[in-house]
Amino acid sequence: MSPEALSPSTWMSRHLSRRSLLRTGSAAAVGLGLGTAASGCGFDSGGSASQKTGDEPIEMKIDGDLVYFNWADFVDPAVFAGFEKEYDVKVVQSNFDSMEGMVAKLNAGNKYDIIFPTAKWAERLVQGNRLRRIDHSQLRNADAVFGHYDYFADPWYDQGSRHTVPFTMYKTGIGWRKDKIGDDLSGSWDDLWLSRAKGRVFVLDDRDEVLGMAALKRGLDVSTSDSDDLSEITSTLRSLRPHLRGFSSNSYNNLLTGNAAMTQAWSGDMAAMLNEAKDPSKFGFEIAKEGAPLNSDCYAIPSNAPHPGTAMLFIDYLLRPENVRKNIEYIGYPMPVKGSEDTYSALVEPFPSCVVSADELKDDLYFHNGDKQAERARDAAWTRVKAS
Structure with missing residues (x-):
């Protein structure tokens, strides 16, 4: 089927x-x-x-x-x-x-x-x-x-x-509406901070994905639990909050309905969206040059x-x-x-950015398990991000 x-x-x-x-x-x-x-x-x-x-x-x-x-x-x-x-x-x-x-x-x-x-x-x-x-x-x-x-x-x-x-x-990138904010994106996680998308941006309602995105933007490990790293990550994400409409993992539907002009998104959901979009040319999906989490x-x-x-x-x-x-x-x-x-x-x-190649798997951008203390530190950082 x-x-x-x-x-x-x-x-x-x-x-x-x-x-x-x-x-x-x-x-x-x-x-x-x-x-x-x-x-x-x-x-x-x-x-x-x-x-x-x-x-x-x-x-x-x-x-x-x-x-x-x-x-x-x-x-x-x-x-x-x-x-x-x-x-x-x-x-x-x-x-x-x-x-x-x-x-x-x-x-x-x-x-x-x-x-x-x-x-x-x-x-x-x-x-x-x-x-x-x-x-x-x-x-x-x-x-x-x-x-x-x-x-x-x-x-x-x-x-x-x-x-x-x-x-x-699958991997994580940015999906957007070309008919809302154009097609001239930079190919960076910085695009989530675009002024013309302000107030119409979503990030995934997912601890590792959001902390990992900010970590990659800052050149840090996606699974870091270092206190200084997490402080830098939460500061970066606080600067994004004025641009956000919210946290939502329903990126597929948010883009289709126009609820989002731009969203952090999983590649498989973007592939699914193509099959419902009346005009796929209105949509884009990019993988940030700083790196994309894989799973x-x-x-x-x-x-x-x-x-x-x-x-x-x-x-x-x-x-x-x-x-x-x-x-x-x-x-x-x-x-x-x-x-x-x-x-x-x-x-x-x-x-085409949805494709996951054998070479990309070697980049080791998976989310890894930490010990009890590390996981609690990441939980606390996530709580601060959502409460800010």
């Missing part, structure tokens, strides 16, 4: 439930039992059973229906239907609206066969002994990922990708998954070239699978 075949309400529902409800701040995680280091924070102990079973090989076979836990509407329904028909199983779907919400369900003892954490949350799961090992040699199309995207062969969040397979990628989602199998064999088959099925293409066209996010690049490039032809 192509994006063009979707109704505006379907596209809006997907992207509101996908990224606009994502919160990367750690305040909720603190309430879920932070440890002394964020690498294991936010998770109750997996216990000796999960630690014993975590490295046992999973036989790729049907061992029950698939219990699936992901962002809402983030796999093409036709792909689900094809999997169910081919393997004579049902896909039992549940959805979360934030990483913290996902953690809460896991800590409550809910059992899922496959989940889709972002990179920093994958690291927390791995170090909390909450994921099963995934044997890439069993996945028929794994080489299309790990043989061509070296970054994911040994990512910082999961050594050797022992417990994860990358699902999607990715992963396939992962929880340590207490009741049907891990079915989960392995599902990952393998989604890595088939035809299913990768279907999902890219359906969700508007690129996937690190060799041979899919042209599909995504065609989808975002008006916004």
Whole structure:
């Protein structure tokens, strides 16, 4: 099913439930039992059973229906239907609206066969002994990922990708209305301070993204928790406040309706917007020359998954070239699978900056976990920014 075949309400529902409800701040995680280091924070102990079973090989076979836990509407329904028909199983779907919400369900003892954490949350799961090992040699199309995207062969969040397979990628930039403020932007985060957009600018309602944007503007690390750095970041963001209409992660809809003349935005949401805009030429999307935060989602199998064999088959099925293409066209996010690049490039032809290249992944502009003290310092800075 192509994006063009979707109704505006379907596209809006997907992207509101996908990224606009994502919160990367750690305040909720603190309430879920932070440890002394964020690498294991936010998770109750997996216990000796999960630690014993975590490295046992999973036989790729049907061992029950698939219990699936992901962002809402983030796999093409036709792909689900094809999997169910081919393997004579049902896909039992549940959805979360934030990483913290996902953690809460896991800590409550809910059992899922496959989940889709972002990179920093994958690291927390791995170090909390909450994921099963995934044997890439069993996945028929794994080489299309790990043989061509070296970054994911040994990512910082999961050594050797022992417990994860990358699902999607995205980056953060600036979307704007050319018909409102013109087309002569500088290609810098400074553009958010443009006088002609004053009062019609939004930034994402997301701690890491906003602090990271100001950090990049000042030449600092996107995940810094240094007190002097955070003071400089909050000062920079206070100077932006007179230009802001507000904090909102609904950048897709804000631009379409004209509520925003300019907004900080995720690349996937901009790709989605193209499919609803009556005149895409009125819109622009740029990646700032100071750098753009990057992120990715992963396939992962929880340590207490009741049907891990079915989960392995599902990952393998989604890595088939035809299913990768279907999902890219359906969700508007690129996937690190060799041979899919042209599909995504065609989808975002008006916004080529949405493309995430293998070279960009090496820039290490991911948001990283800090220890308990670091996360609290970033929370405090975020609170000051929103209260200023």
